[in-house]
Amino acid sequence: MIHFLKGIVAGIGGVSPGLSGSVLLILLGLYHQTLEALGTLLTRFKSNLRFLLPIVLGMVTGVLLFSKVIDFCLTNYEMPTRFCFLGLILGTIPLFYKEVRKEGFSKGYWLVILGAVALGAWMFNAHPTLFPLVTDPNLPQSIFLGVAVVATAIVPGLDPAVVLSTLGYYECYVRSLADFDISVLAPMAIGVAVGGIGISALMTALFRRFYTATFSVVFGLFLSMIPNMLNESCVLGRDPQSILSVILIFLGFAVSFYLGDFHAHNARIRARLSKSPTDPKKE
Numbered sequence: 310m311i312h313f314l315k316g317i318v319a320g321i322g323g324v325s326p327g328l329s330g331s332v333l334l335i336l337l338g339l340y341h342q343t344l345e346a347l348g349t350l351l352t353r354f355k356s357n358l359r360f361l362l363p364i365v366l367g368m369v370t371g372v373l374l375f376s377k378v379i380d381f382c383l384t385n386y387e388m389p390t391r392f393c394f395l396g397l398i399l400g401t402i403p404l405f406y407k408e409v410r411k412e413g414f415s416k417g418y419w420l421v422i423l424g425a426v427a428l429g430a431w432m433f434n435a436h437p438t439l440f441p442l443v444t445d446p447n448l449p450q451s452i453f454l455g456v457a458v459v460a461t462a463i464v465p466g467l468d469p470a471v472v473l474s475t476l477g478y479y480e481c482y483v484r485s486l487a488d489f490d491i492s493v494l495a496p497m498a499i500g501v502a503v504g505g506i507g508i509s510a511l512m513t514a515l516f517r518r519f520y521t522a523t524f525s526v527v528f529g530l531f532l533s534m535i536p537n538m539l540n541e542s543c544v545l546g547r548d549p550q551s552i553l554s555v556i557l558i559f560l561g562f563a564v565s566f567y568l569g570d571f572h573a574h575n576a577r578i579r580a581r582l583s584k585s586p587t588d589p590k591k592e
Contacts, residue, residue: 312360315339316367319462321375330368330462330469335404339364344463344516347509368462376486388543392554395538396561403566405465405531409524418525425529432475442477451493454478455500456508463508465527467534 319333334340343364346357382390409418443450457476461469473479485493515523545551 310363312339313363313367313370316364317371317374318367319364320368320371321379331465331467335401335408335465340465341516344509344513347463347505348513350506350509372486373489376483380483380487386550388550389554389557391539391543393557393561395535396558396563397565398535398538398561399558400562400565400567402532405524405528408465409521409528411524412520414521418521421522421525422529422532425526426533429530429533443481446478446481446493448496450478451496452500452503454482454493455497455502456504457500458482458497459501459504460508463505463512465524465531467527467530 315334315337318337319330319339321333331340334343343361346353346360350357350361379390409422443454446454454473457473457478458469461467461472469479469482473482481493484490485497512523543554545554
């Protein structure tokens with residue numbers, strides 16, 4: 310049940326601007342296990358299926374349940390919603406940096422990070438319309454949409470909204486989920502299944518052989534997408550909506566930062582609560 314609930318949380322990242330299902334899986338402590346299980350699905354089918362099924366069902370549930378909620382929030386309360394998501398994103402930066410340095414880090418990797426930032430900025434910011442808008446996808450396009458969706462779920466830091474918008478698929482993706490359009494969702498599921506196995510195997514191999522370099526690239530791509538979280542509607546003033554937006558960015562940061570090292574933060578809190586006041590010295 311706990312894996313199902315964590316899957317729901319990760320699924321929210323699949324439809325939330327600025328968030329990534331893979332980042333949420335890292336926060337929840339399931340990313341590397343999920344990647345390994347997907348990459349070796351066919352070789353250890355039964356054990357991997359038992360592990361993956363509740364997570365996948367949870368993610369699907371999260372996407373279907375929250376796609377309408379997030380669409381409503383963005384439609385009616387766009388600025389506070391975007392500031393909240395920005396806070397959630399910023400709170401994950403310490404976790405990402407920790408992951409990058411996990412297995413050795415030299416100054417040369419900063420060049421890799423900066424190169425990935427530049428590449429992401431070029432693709433997702435300077436040229437956001439490299440691909441034509443897809444409004445009525447055919448069968449191959451629907452399958453490709455599934456591959457693109459699962460890629461943003463597997464590769465840490467890739468924002469589904471930004472990537473799919475760049476590819477011209479985001480509006481089609483959200484509309485298909487909201488309307489439960491089987492003609493798009495069924496072939497998309499094929500792309501998700503095939504792409505999930507292939508991309509997971511590739512990422513597993515990259516992490517095993519080039520762990521720091523791979524995480525440096527995804528960290529740079531992650532940083533390049535942060536500016537896309539706010540748009541022209543997100544202008545702070547002296548109105549209640551601006552005050553709420555500022556509160557939500559700090560709240561979002563606090564939540565994701567706390568979840569990023571959940572066990573360590575809990576241990577510190579318990580340690581502080583368990584400290585008894587010392588008795589004053591007797592004269």
